[in-house]
Amino acid sequence: MTHDVPAKGQDAATQNARRRKAAGLRSYRRQSARDTSKAQRRVLQQLYPHYTVAVEVRSVEGARSPVRRLSWGHEQAGRPLHIEIGSGSGEVMLALAERHSGANILGIEVHKPSVAAIVQKLHARAAHLTNVRVLRMDAMTMVAFCIEPSSVDAVHVYFPDPFPEAHDRRLLRPYFIELLADALVLGGQLNVATDDAHYAASIRDLLSQFDSHFEEQMVHERPDWRPISKYEGKALREGRTEIFEFKYILRRDRKH
Template sequence: MTNYELQARELPWPTDWTKIYGRTAPLLLEIGFGGGHFLVGLAQQRPEANVLGVEITRPGIRRGVQKLKVAGLSNGRVLQATAEYLLEACCAPETVSEVYINFPDPWPKLREQHRRLINPRFLALLASRMPPAGLLHIATDVANYAEAITTDLCQSPHFNSVYDVPFCDATGAGRRP
């Protein structure tokens, strides 16, 4: 039986993800998976990959575990921790193949913006844990946060857009409000 929830205090520094998942496979990370819908969908669509969701809230962890159990997925795990802790303590350089950050808290008030997840320091840490061909996917529906993210990414020496423009403004079919 799969133990879907990893315990941060029990993970070695750095973590050997091959031992955690029982196989060698690319590690895909969703930061802040909330209700777990995207996390489970990613694990279903990418059975060849090891999928890890990191979330700071206990209710989110419970929902993620439940959804992974119901779906019967052996390639998905969740961890209650900050993204910074996971990347700094548990991930060796070049171990995270893809990262998904869907609708991070925008902290819209000026006095709160220092709390935003995506900033130059975080991007440098993230880049240090991804291989050169790693992929970073970010979605937000807050225009000024999108602009700030775009600015940080364009100024980062570690990331390049795979699109002709640095920021794509698109709403696709099936988008959830």
């Protein structure tokens, strides 16, 4: 069965319903306050504000609560936008920033030690990498509340948690695909990689239900531009050497 994804310019009632649903969903594991060291907390307090994006809050007619919106500032406004969800230690988002120097690159990560590590890398490269930022926010919330329709050129999701014991916690689920379909520009990309064969089968089955909106493009080999991230390295060390790569394009002739 194909899911009906609302058309661009959907009405306020549909948008509000999605936001209410997103408010009750999480795409990450809970963390303890003890997860961060004193040095990491210092980085988050002192440096993170300089390497994130502003989240503007505005009222929308018909909405029960204010809507948030990302603001990059005047210099970066109007550029193509790439979003990496689950940036880990930041290796891939930094490579994206180098590869797409004319685009804005936003890494989404909720794990505080990882955000601190990313911020330190951004600080060390601040002189020549000005197009990349990190945002500590749940991906479900960010896409539902902070992204304008048809404003994202590519979404990158590499090695998401497969939640083997709780499939309903997986990031890639029907509702999230609906959100991405609305956020992406026509012709925009959804790039995914996983080392989990069961999750890979689930991803292909899930996206096949949206085949009137997304077209799969075969990926025959690992992209050479992408560095081995912390998560991919862990998979390789543990013997999971088969990596499943996916690329989906939001159809320009998508049916509504």
